[in-house]
Amino acid sequence: MENLSTLLGKYGDEGDKLVFRILNSGDFLNQASDEQKQTTHSLLPLITEKGLRYDLTVPFARFVVQHRDKLMFPFKRYQIQPVWRADRPQKGRYREFFQCDVDVIGSNSLLNEVELIRIIAEVFQRLNIQVKIHLNNRKILAGIADVLDLSDRLTDITVAIDKLDKMGIAKVNEELLTKGIPAEAVERLQPLFVVNASHQETINSISGIIASSEIGMKGVEEMKSVLEYLSELTSTEQIVFDLSLARGLNYYTGTIFEVRAADVQIGSICGGGRYDNLTGIFGLPDVSGVGISFGADRIYDVMNELDVFPEQQDASSKVLLVNFGGKEERYALKLLETFRNKAIASELYPDNAKIGKQFAYADNKQIQFVIIAGSNEIENGSLSVKNMKTGEQYTAAVDECIDKIVSALAV
């Protein structure tokens, strides 16, 4: 939970609407005048002053500012926690979901960007998910707006460009014109609309367009460096220099990232970027940070759809002791201790249920061994062991059975 003052104004207009607000306690309506009660807009600030965290980055920036005396910069941290969006839920979109954040704050170096991209690549490689890592730079976008003198229309432009691969150049141009972008400006943007351009081609065409914008060219330089570093480290196949990538969050100022699964349509599964002024808002200026956030729930959805989860071992117990009740039950309880002391995850069926039911339970939970210690076994100090995978069953002395199970499980 955060104060609304920390949350609002950082995520853009759209973002502010999606912040969950918490009603004040007490008789809050008492404070409001009749006039203020007339509209939601005027009443809202009076009755809510706290909200649920919308992401992990902004609260992190607040934390860094508050604890600046105790932190060593550059400061790195990861954080896995739920966040909330007051959105209409639908496929791949949740009101509450877990983000896994990685941030480095207090360093301007583009090496941090490179490291984060390496992390992204490795994470998804290990999870067996094919992804495209889209990169862009806010300074380039600022440069475009600069050059075209259309700062306020930047969103329309990027949204339109983003549809390039879906709709084709003609439709994109049409949309730009409908949105009121001057024909002359649209004309100047044409070099960007080359499908499947290489990184170098993209750099060349964007450089041509925004050569006169100082900030724009700075962005291009940054992108060049990042791409160069990356080419030293890894194949750049999954890296997309995507000029249409904009990201709605207001606080990004440099590199921006967005990761999409290649084979599943679910929106982005990881995103992030560089923020130069976020701590400044909370009173610590000139500290730049960069971070990314994995969307755990969406990644789970993707893995489910791709069916790349490891074979479910349902790794609960390895051994089930059948419960016969009475003194056999107490004998089994002691056996349970013995098994557990041998570090074999074991359980005793809690009720004296029918044997068939207890076997079915073991079968269902994929417990590999079922141990029968009934009156016969107790009498000769033996156990009957059934391997549920192979179906074979043997009766032997207690210690021998334990040894056999231990070695069977060790394989």
Place this chain on the structure above:
RNA sequence: GUGGGCAUAGCUCAGCUGGUUAGAGCAUCAGAUUGUGGUUCUGAGGGUCGUGGGUUCAAGUCCCAUUGUCCACCCCA
């Protein structure tokens, strides 16, 4: 925030232009098999048809409202 769909057994769903006692599969339980699972067979339990109102001789079915849920747009993880 805008637009649309759906709501029937524990789960997934069928139920025709309104018409008698609302069905199936899976799951559960019992039996075939009283110390042995996965397969099979037999049987049983389980529903205020989301909620409230309306139309009608008659509503799971039509109308209105409401709640929940899902989907698309927007935006994003």
